[in-house]
Amino acid sequence: MSNSNTIQDIPEKPTRRQIRSIGPNGNYWYVVDTESGLKPGQVKKVRFWKQDIALFRDEEGGLHAIEDRCAHRQLPLSSGFVKGKNVMCTYHGWEFDGCGKCVKISHELGKDRTRLPKIKVRDYPVKQQWGLIWLFPGDPELAESVSLPKIPQLEGEKPWPFIPVEVTIKSHFTMIVENVCDFNHEYLHRRKQPFSKPRLREWKRDADSIHVYYDTKFDQSPAAKLFVEGGARDLNEIDIWYQYPYQGSDIGGKYIHWLFMLPEDEGTTRCFFVFLFGPIHLPLINRNIPEFLRKPILWFTNKWYIEPLLAEDKWALELEQQGYERYPEAPQIELNPAVFHFQKLSLEKWYDYIHTQPGQSTRKKVTGKTAVTPL
Ligand code: FES
Ligand SMILES: [Fe+2]
Known part of the structure; x- marks a missing residue:
């Protein structure tokens, strides 16, 4: 979908205002x-x-x-x-x-x-x-040729069950990508400790995906202590990605999440989280739980741990949005090198969309004729 005109138009050093005002590329689901x-x-x-x-x-x-x-x-x-x-x-x-x-x-x-x-x-x-x-909000003629993300855990005869969690966050979607993909906000979650002592090991961009790898510990999390075999002591790394326009992560092939964002405008994003848990372990009986108990435990985990955890991110992100609106010209100060690349990917996709998509003439074709015929 890229073309050279588009890339030339992308600012070399985008300002915060440029980043926080871009929209999403509509040619995705x-x-x-x-x-x-x-x-x-x-x-x-x-x-x-x-x-x-x-x-x-x-x-x-x-x-x-x-x-x-x-x-x-x-x-x-x-x-x-x-x-x-x-x-x-x-x-x-x-x-x-x-x-x-x-x-x-x-x-x-x-x-x-x-x-x-x-x-x-x-x-x-x-x-x-x-x-x-x-x-599919973009050009309907493209819809058939654009795939949903590949989620092997949801394919096949025994898809992993999950209960989606929806959160509306009053902030720009690029802030949310930076929040979820950047483990340097460990401090925000100092009480719930979903991860601890993160160390950015590597990041890489491959076409429209950016992967970030952290070495980190999960064994301080109350949810892991309760439901993960060995209290998660064997899990020491996470692969987090921004696979435009989706976001996700994988811990050892066993604990996966996806985030599907619906940007409504510059200051509002609906977020649909899908948490996929492989084995759910009960230390009391030292076994994985039977299938019929998975859904109730997923529901309980959402209410007891995940939703309150996401509420912390929502709180911080909404303050960040307010801070941006108060000080839109404040310079970007960023220590995580991957963040710049998340922003660049979002910018590229937005520029692709606005340059290759509707001029008004295409939009007319897309919207169909709204005739106002006198009665
Ligand atoms: S405004 Fe909808 S029918 Fe008249
Ligand atoms: Fe967080």
Whole structure:
């Protein structure tokens, strides 16, 4: 997707303001909700980088995403209702199908017309995988050719169970990448100690992925003491990656996490975390727990340990965003060399997107015609 024009445009030494104002590249799949979070007959507003989208599940269970705008007087369709396979605007009751086409006007000026005026709002490719709802906000013609991340633990006959954790963080998505991939914020978690004594061993960029390797200990974490064989004393390193636009980590092939970010705007990012635990060990009986207990233990671990831990990151990140907004021109001071490369990757992807994607003319093609035909 890169081209030379794009690369030339990227500032050699981007300022903080440049980094903290870039958007995400829309030509990827983004998680917008969990499958169970959207019931048949329900419509919700989701946002991808300042675009409001009405996500709805029709009464037969079909999933659709269309621009959150009634073409009549621009009310959000997400404030309307699902009716059969359509979503109905709450004002005059016009109905739009899953492709964004107005298919029914039931009030007296519309109901007897043999042909409805051509009215359409944009629709978005959307699909479900691993219990998550994924949306492709960019050029829909590319959607089929772009893959979801490879997560072997979720493939095959016995996918690892997980319970996604959603956190909305009032900060720019690049700050979140820097938080999750940079273990130098050990101090923030000094009480919960998910990792300790981290030492940055190596980092490398390979195409659109940056891997960072830390030597670190996990045996001080209460969760590891309780649920990891040997209290995690054998686990001494972690591979953390920013695989654009996703983020993840792997401890010994046994404990994996993924983070799927949905940047809503410069100051708001919804985060969907997936924590994948291989063996869950109970020291009391010195055995791995049976399958039927995995989900309850995952739920308990989320509530007792992971969500409070993520709340610490959220707290710090929101303060960082506020600090940035108060002092936007303060120079960037960064000791971790990988952070610059996370930023560079995000910048490249954003520049790719804005240069190769919609000029207004492409956008017209993407959005379809919104005709305003006099009635
Ligand atoms: S504003 Fe939606 S039907 Fe009139
Ligand atoms: Fe953290």
